[in-house]
Amino acid sequence: MNQVWDWDAAWAVLPELLMAFVHVTLIVTVASTAIAAVLGLLIAILRMSVPKPVAVVINFIGDFIRMTPIVVQLLFAYWTFLNVEPLTIGIAVFGIHYSTYMAEVYRAGIESVPKGQWEATTALSMSKTRTWTAVIVPQAVRATVPALGNYAISMFKDTPFLLSIGVVEMVRAGLTFGGNNFRYMEAITLAGVIFLLASYPTSLLISRLEKRLAYNY
Amino acid sequence: MWITLQLTLGGALLAIVIAVVLGLGARVHNIVVRGLCRTVIEFFRGTSLVVQLFFLFFVLPQFGLELPAMVCGILGLGLNYGAYAAEVVRGSINAVPAGQWEATTALSLSKTQTMRRIIFPQAWALMIPSLTNYLIHMLKGTAIVSFITLSDLTFHTEQLRVQTDTFFAYGVSLVIYFVVAYILTLLMNGLEVRAKHRLGRGEPLREALSVKAPNTTVAAEGGRSA
Secondary structure, three states, X not given: OOOOOOHHHHHHHHHHHHHHHHHHHHHHHHHHHHHHHHHHHHHHHHHHHOOHHHHHHHHHHHHHHHHOOHHHHHXXXXXXXXXXXXXXXXXXXXXXXHHHHHHHHHHHHHHOOOHHHHHHHHXXXXXXXXXXXXXXXXXXXXOOHHHHHHHHHHHHXXXXXXXXHOOOXXXXXXXXXXXXXXXXXXXXXXXXXXXXXXXXXXXHHHHHHHHHXXXXX | XXXXXXXXXXXXXXXXXXXXXXXXXXXXXXXXXXXXXXXXHHHHHHOOHHHHHHHHXXXXXXXXXXXXXXXXXXXXXXXXXXXXXXXXXXXHHHHOOHHHHHHHHHOOOOHHHHHHHHHHHHHHHHHHHHHHHHHHHHHHHHHHHXXXXXXOHHXXXXXXXXXXXXXXXXXXXXXXXXXXXHHHHHHXXXXXXXXXXXXXXXXXXXXXXXXXXXHHHHHHHHXXXX
């Protein structure tokens, strides 16, 4: 307790943090990003293919999920599905929550596909499925890649919320270590540093990608 | 409920002050000031909000600085979202047309006058939609302060769950969050209408709010279906 920063404690806690980072934080981020990417696209397409009243209902549900806290959703799912593993619940809730954001991004992407493309598919009498899969989606998705990356980063930074449902992710691991050794300083600082080291280069990469995709258009 | 609102509003006020200071600081010529502001922005954007809250709550006492949980909450939320909003402020100021800057030079306005009377009002109207998003994010972010012993809405939901059942407790809680978020969005939209009107675009707030405002509804509808 006497010195401010204790390197021994820092080295002791680092392996635990990294283990939690690889086993929980990364897995949740990757799996949830995948869910959000696919589910978001399905929602976006569904919303444009169904009659208007149904679309309004889907919109409302999407807004509701988007405008309520992810922690509350996590706890809700946790207490409702008691027999499901917390990690699975975490992945599902993060995936669904962010898919509502991604749906908006895809919507903008789909709307940015020139009208002529739609008319061309009609002229070629393509089926609905083929119109979407072969013409619209490939053009719409291109511009949405940076947005997906940004949401992946923000999901990554939201993973500590999982500690509310008892998943031992990086911050939880750090807190446990802090509680056992009365040294919160090293554990929490290192957790922050790991977050920064992982998210900052990724966000730089994404902004470069954004510029490149913009040029190629 | 009360604590949640206090945190949201307190955090928002702190965040806007921080955002304006950092956002303006990130675009001055002096490299030291700019570098400092950028570092602070990237630091608070890059680390997780939870980590920052825990740092304020658990680590600062080790330096002998023991802040009440409420102060930690407001400080954490304000710093984190202030850093995000600083980017919005910077981006919006850069988006003000160059002709406006040139005009202030032509009229030989001082730097303060330029920013306060010409540039900022225009940037402000551009900022509001993004700031609304971050305000909602902040409201949602308050749900984690129960980790640092504050008894906010989420905390009470948990108590209600024990007394009643899961579906009821969390259903009520989610609806409350949604309604508050919706009200905040409406207020911010009103602010945007006012900001635009002051720039001489669009109608005043009172007209936009009145029931017979055919222009706005048509515009909104058109925007959706286009």
